[in-house]
Amino acid sequence: MRIENDIKLDYKDVLFRPKRSTLHSREEVDVSRKFTFKNAQQDWQGIPIIASNMDTVGTIEMAKALAQHKIITCLHKFYTAEELQPLFKDDVADYVAVSSGIKNDDVEFLSKLTAQIPQIKFICLDVANGYTQRFASVVARTRDKYPDKIIIAGNVVTGEMVEELILRGADIVKVGIGSGSVCTTRIQTGVGYPQLSAVIECSDAAHGVGGQIIADGGCVVAGDVAKAFGGGADFAMLGGMLAGHEQCDGELKEIDGQLYKVFYGMSSETAMHKYYGEVAGYRSSEGKTVSVKYRGDVHHTIKSILGGIRSTCTYIGAKSLKDMSKCTTFIRVSQQSNEVFGKNS
Numbered sequence: 001m002r003i004e005n006d007i008k009l010d011y012k013d014v015l016f017r018p019k020r021s022t023l024h025s026r027e028e029v030d031v032s033r034k035f036t037f038k039n040a041q042q043d044w045q046g047i048p049i050i051a052s053n054m055d056t057v058g059t060i061e062m063a064k065a066l067a068q069h070k071i072i073t074c075l076h077k078f079y080t081a082e083e084l085q086p087l088f089k090d091d092v093a094d095y096v097a098v099s100s101g102i103k104n105d106d107v108e109f110l111s112k113l114t115a116q117i118p119q120i121k122f123i124c125l126d127v128a129n130g131y132t133q134r135f136a137s138v139v140a141r142t143r144d145k146y147p148d149k150i151i152i153a154g155n156v157v158t159g160e161m162v163e164e165l166i167l168r169g170a171d172i173v174k175v176g177i178g179s180g181s182v183c184t185t186r187i188q189t190g191v192g193y194p195q196l197s198a199v200i201e202c203s204d205a206a207h208g209v210g211g212q213i214i215a216d217g218g219c220v221v222a223g224d225v226a227k228a229f230g231g232g233a234d235f236a237m238l239g240g241m242l243a244g245h246e247q248c249d250g251e252l253k254e255i256d257g258q259l260y261k262v263f264y265g266m267s268s269e270t271a272m273h274k275y276y277g278e279v280a281g282y283r284s285s286e287g288k289t290v291s292v293k294y295r296g297d298v299h300h301t302i303k304s305i306l307g308g309i310r311s312t313c314t315y316i317g318a319k320s321l322k323d324m325s326k327c328t329t330f331i332r333v334s335q336q337s338n339e340v341f342g343k344n345s
Contacts, residue, residue, distance in 0.1 A: 008197040010179075011224040014330040021317035026310035030320040032070065035234065037171035038210040039143060040150045042121070046070035046095060047306070048321070049225070050214060052180075052239035053077065053099040053126060056263050060087050061247040065298050067092040069306075074124050074152070074237070075099060077106070081116040088119045097122030097152060102138040114146065122150045126174070128185065130156040136168050143169025155216060157193035159205030166211035172235065175202045179217035181240035182264055182290060196231050196330075203232030203325075222308025223336075229309065229321055230328035238305075239263075244292035245301065252294060259294035 023029065034045040051062050053074035060083065063073035067090075075084070077099040087096065098120055100110040114120050125142060127135055130153065139153045153165045154174025162173045178185040178192035186192040195218035206213045215233035219225050219241055228236045242248070243263040250262040295301060309321070318327040 008194040009330075009332070010194045011196050011218055011220075011227045012336055013194075013332060014196060014227065015333050015336070016226070016230060016312060016316055017329040017331050018315045019317045019327065019329070021314055023314045023317065023319060026307065026314055028319065029310040029313040030322075031306055031309055033234070033321055035212060037150050037212070038166070039169050039171050040148055042148060042150050042171075044094060044121075044150065046072065048072075048235040049302075049305070050074050050097070050235050050237040051242050052216070052237050053097070053124060054239050054243075054264075056248050056250045056261070057239055057242050058099070059247060059249050060084070062242070062245075062298065063087060063092060063096050064090065065247045066302070067095040068299075069302050070095060071302065072097060072122065072235075074122075074126075077101065077126070081113050084113070085117055088117050093119040093121045096120075097124045097150075099124045099126050101125075102127055102135055107138070107141075110142075111145070114149075120149065122152060124152040124174075125170075126152075126154065128155065128177075130154050130165065130174075131161055136164055139165055139170050140168040152214065154214070157198040157202065159201050162202045162205045162211070162213065163209050166206060166209050170211065172212045172214055173202065173206060174214045174216045174237065175199055175233075176215065176217035176237075181217075181220070183217065196227060199228055199231040199233050203234070206234075207232070222305045223312070225305055226309045226312035226324070227330075229324045230312070230316075230330070232325045240292070241305070242298060242301065244295045245298040246296055247298050253291065255291070260291040261294055262289065263292045264289035 031047055033048045036043050047070050049071045051057055051066055051073040053076045055076040058074050058076040066073050072095045074097040100106045142151055150171045152172045153170035155176055157177045165173050175198050176195055179195040199215045203213050212234035214235040214237045215228035216237040219238055225236050244261045248261055253260050316327045318324045
């Protein structure tokens, strides 16, 4: 047993230190990025925000909406090829990722899916625990089978595993364990890592071997998304911040005059009963099921998030998203905001 005494930080533990800026307006800030992915040797350009592959968020309707902003949607893995084919006919392949697990059935389904829909550009290999040798082996086999696909792999929270997954063939590694709003992994297992420190450390490791990372989980407000980018993340994946919208799946319910939609983690009892009929006897639920207020069209939320990021850039003198980490100085704080008249949301 050993204890690491280094300070580790979450988004709530810091604020950006403002600096002099030559920018005159938020309009001058470029929030798009362009990447050439090392292993796939594919170029991509767009806004590096990704809708999470949770079944209430990573939907076909969400993909259609976010593609208009050049934002990626990571679809949940329970769609059939027949359901997905019309989507890929709409020329949105640059902004859609398909998801797969690592079981034999998942691997076989992915093979059939890519054969039926050759336009697929992004593959997300998604497991709760990215530290197993089995997972690393599946990443390597997937790279061998799909040499020109952009492979996302995760989740992990430490630099050495980020490096291994990239060297095994991943282009982008998903970083975050237990930081999501409906994830209970930290409660059930005691495992996790403060998200901002994970992003800072893992981005440094990824960039050292020519890869990229996604900051997955922990963002509650637009300022958190900005902090992820300031900490070195190449992409930010959002679940809860995109939940409850018109484009999300789930029944719309009225409670005391307020409309709500259901939102749950993919390791929750709700998800496991829905897709597998039960919680397997060898495991426990590691996710919550909650009702979130209905928020209307997702376009309004996206504009608000991007507006917040642009404003951050004007405060710290960053002319583009790419410049954010170079312009960032974080200050450790004991509170984020003055909540005497109620919590901001």
